[in-house]
Amino acid sequence: QTQTPAHCKEATRYPVFPSREMSRLDLVASPKHCAKEGLHVKKKQNRRLLYGLSTLFLTLLSAVFLVWRILHPTKPQFQVKDAEVYQLSLPSPRLLNSTVQFTLVSRNPNARVGVYYDQLRAYASYKGQQITTDSVFPPFYQGHEDTNLLSASLSGSGVPVAPSLGYEVGRDQTAGRIAIRLRLDGRVRWKVGTWVSGQYHIEVDCVAIVGVVASGDMSSPLSTSQGSQCSTTV
Template sequence: MSIIHEVSPKHCANKKAINFPKLNGKFFYYLSTFFLAILSLIFLVWLILHPTKPQFSLQNAEINVFNLLGPYLLNSSIVVTLQSNNPNKKVGIYYDQLLLYASYGGQRITTETSIPPFYEEHEEKNLLSASLVGNLQPVDPSFAYEFYNDQRTGSLVVNFKVMGRLRWKVGTWVSGSYRFLVNCVTSMPFGPTGSPPFSLKQGTQCSTSI
C-alpha cells in the first residue's frame, strides 16, 4: 500500500495548481517594459531630429469682389496663393483637414474653403491656391465704419488664415495628429477709385503656431 502524503484535498489542489496571478503579473511586467522601451526609442529619435514647424508665405492675393450691401451684409471674392515650406532635412510632413478663409477687421469675409491633403518631403516647397467666396456674408455694424475709413486712407489690411492638422514622418514612423494655425497679414491698396480689384503680388511671411 502506498503512503498518501497529501493531508487534505485542499492541500492536494494547491500543490497541483498553477499560480496564474503570478504568471499574469510577470507577463504584464514584460509587456509594459517592452512598450516603454519602444516609446523611449521614439522619443530619443524625436529629440535627435528635432522637427521644425513648417513655414508659410503669402505669394499672391487678388480681391475681385468686395461690396457692402447695407451695413450688415458683404459680398466678397478673393483668389489667394500660399507657399508652404518644410524646412526639415530628415522629417516629412502630412497635411490634413486644411481650411482657408479671409478676415478683415476681426470678422470673416469669406466662408471656409477646403484644401486637399498632401504630403511634403524634406526641404520641399508647394504652392496652394484657393478661391475664397463670401455671398451675403453677415458682418457687424462696425464693419461699415472700418471699411469706409480704410477706403479713404487707400489701404486694406486683410488676414488669410489656414487651419488644419499635421503629422510628422520619420522613415516609416508617422506621429499622431497635431492641430496648427497659419496667419498671414497683408496690406493691400484699394486702387484709384476705391473699388475692386485690389491685388498683392509680393511675398508676405506668415506666422505658424502648433
C-alpha cells in the first residue's frame, strides 16, 4: 500500500483559506503533487525489497559454492587388473571377429562424496576402431573411498572394419604384442550427505598391452602388479 507523504496528510488535515491564513499557503500541496510523492515512496520500497532479495540470493549462492569447493569431488580412478584377448581374426578383409575379457579396479578417492553409476557401458577398440559390441554394467553405488572390481566379457562377430586393419593385426602379431583399448562410457551422480547431484558424463580410457605367442594365439601378459592406469574424464 502506498503511503501518503506527511506534508500531504497535514495539508488535508488543515485546509487553508486564503482570507484567513495566507501565510500557510506554502504548506498546502496539490493532489497531483501528493500522487507523485506517493509513487516515489512506492518505488523506493520496491528498490529496497529487490535489494534485500538479491542480497539473500547472492548469500545462498556463495554458501553453496563454498560448500562445493570444500567438498569438490575428485574423479573416480580406474586401473586394468587383467585383460585377455582370446580371438582377434579377420575371416575376410573387411570383417573382424574378437573376444576380449578384462577386469578393472574402480576406486572412489573421495572421503566425503559417494558416486552413483547410473549408466556404464564397456567396449574394446583397436587402432581407433570399435571391435566388440557394448556390454552394459548394472547401476551401482560406490561409497566413500570404496573399491570395486568391474569385469566384462566382450565379443564381436563380423564387425565391419577398414581393409587396412588386417595388415595392422599381422604386423602387431609379428612384433609379439597387441595394444587393445578398453573404454567405459556412462553417467555418474555425486552424493554428499543426503544431497545428490544431477548426472555427469564420464569417460574412461584404458590401454591393455597383450602379448602374442609364436603360434599367433593370444595370451594375457598383464598381471596385477603391472596393471595399466586409465585416464578418466568427467
